[in-house]
Amino acid sequence: MKLELDDIQNGALQPRPVPYAGAYILLRVDDRRAGRELLRRLIPNLADATHPADPAAQTWVSTALTFQGLKALGVPQASLDSFPIAFQQGMAARAAMLGDVGEDAPEHWESPLGRPEVHIAISAISPDTAHLEAVLAPAREALKRLPGVEAIWRLDCHVPADLRNPFGFKDGISNPGIEGSGRPGTNPQEAPIKAGEFFLGYPNEVGELSPTPVPEAFGRNGTYLAVVKYHTRVAAFRQYLRASASGPEDEGRLAAKIVGRWPSGAPLALAPERDDPELGADRRRNDDFLYAAEDPRGLRCPMGSHARRMNPRDSSIIGVARIHRVLRRGTAYGPMLPADVMEDDGVDRGIVFVFVGADLERQFEFVKKEWVNDGLFIGARGEKDPMIGPNDGTGQFTIPQEPIRQRLKGLPAFVTNRGGEYFFAPGLRALRWLADLDT
Structure with missing residues (x-):
């Protein structure tokens, strides 16, 4: 089955150029007719997924x-009522269930993230x-002439040529292939995932169709996005490694065990002893591996x-x-903390994660609740993701090794949730239907 690429928004499917600069802008709609007019002006500037892969283009x-945005536009x-409950409620309403409590709770989120006035992204x-x-110029011009729509937030972001995230690790390496898209996945040993997952x-x-909203245009070629802004505590990560390691070389080993890859992007599954920058840079090999046969116990790459x-x-x-597979788009914001700095400089730096999938509950929410926030699925109940999990200084991380496993204790939080939201990215035909509403 072939995907209708000419109806799918390019941003939901196309891999990003490397390097790239980007921006996220959030809008509030005060007048539904102005909101529809904005969509009419935006649509000619929205690329579909047939967009060429040439970096120059x-x-x-x-x-x-958002769900509130659909209401603001006057959707019947x-x-x-036909949209999934998770999308209707929004990320902030589901934060406690997702483990976003304490300093990660919505009352501490950056305004206006998670609030009802976020309508269009x-x-x-x-x-x-x-x-x-x-x-961005056409969008700016459209907003100038539409007093009923206001830009309320902007975040500039980037991905450097070496793909390093704020922690200094190459990111964005692995993504699945999607059946019918014509775009292969990064792991040649993984069969393409059915298109209906995304x-x-x-x-x-x-073999089923995910529940689809009405009208018919909404039920075809759209997808859901879970967008989260994570502030990274890079200095805290470096301090923890130094306190836990036996020396500088051991710091690098522990960091790789926590991440699952070396800073170059070389996977522990293929380079268990030391970093291999040549492997990390090779897009044909740096994601070409499985775990079951070569590393079932996590002696190379820890299960957790x-x-x-x-x-x-x-x-x-x-x-x-x-x-539970998702398309993951990670984008850095803010300047890198210099490599030799061990103290926090007070600058906001981090990662904006965008998770793309057709089922928010079975994909994003499941991964966050079960795989990030708990370890039951790998037989380590209570152990959280050591990198992005909601650790509070009392958790631990197990590194299998022979003859005696190693356990890192007292894990602090290395990221803080600064806010997020659930979005619906309609197909282009559905966007035209929205723009032509007369309610």
Whole structure:
């Protein structure tokens, strides 16, 4: 089955250029007719997924809406009621269930993230800042002439040429192939995932169609986005490694065990003893591995490491990993903390994670609750993701090794949730239907 690429927004499917500059802009709609007019003006500037893969052409704009945004545009109640409960409630209302409590709770989120006035999101991607501002120009012009729509938040972001995230590790390496998309996955040993896991209107991994909203246009080629802004505590990460390691070389080993890869991107599954920058840079090899045959006990890559939790591959776990796969788009914001700095400089730096999937509860929420916040699925109940889990200084991380396993104790939180939201990224036909509403 082929995907209808000409109806799918490019930003939901297309891999990002490397390097790139980007921006996320949130809008509030005070007048529904002005909101619809904004969509009419945006649609000609939205690239579909037939967009060429040539990096010189990889400049595009995408848009998505919250449930409150659909209401603000005047979508009929019958249509609103047909959306999944998780999307209707929004991320903030489900925060406690997702483990976002304490300093991660919505009352501490950056305004306006998680609030009802967030209606429309616009994201722009470009290989450089100059092209980014050019591609945003039509949106800026449209907003100037539409007093009923207001931009209420903007975050500029980037991915450097070496793909390093604020912790200094190469990121964004692994993503699944999608059946019918014509785009291969990064792991040649992983069969493509059914299109219905990511886009509405197609069979999923269990041979069913995910529940689809009405009208018909909404039920085809759209997808859901879970967007989270994570502030990274890079200095705290470095301090913990230094306090836990026997020396500088051991610091690097412990960091790799926590992440599941070396800073170059070389996976522990293929380079268990030391970093291999040549392997890390090789896109044909740096994701070409499984776990079950070569590393069933986690002696190379710990079962509880961040990378193995987020993508267990063929590991022996409780559950079926393929039905919880998501497309993950990670984008850094803020400047890097210099390599030799051990104290926090007070600068906001971090990662914006965008998780793309057709079922918020079975994909994003399941992964966060079960794989990030708990370790039952790998036989380590109570152990959280050591990198992005809600650790509070009392947790632990197990590193299998012979003859005696190693346990890191007293894990603090290395990231803080600064806020997020659930969005619906409609297909282009559905966006036209929205723009033409007359309610």
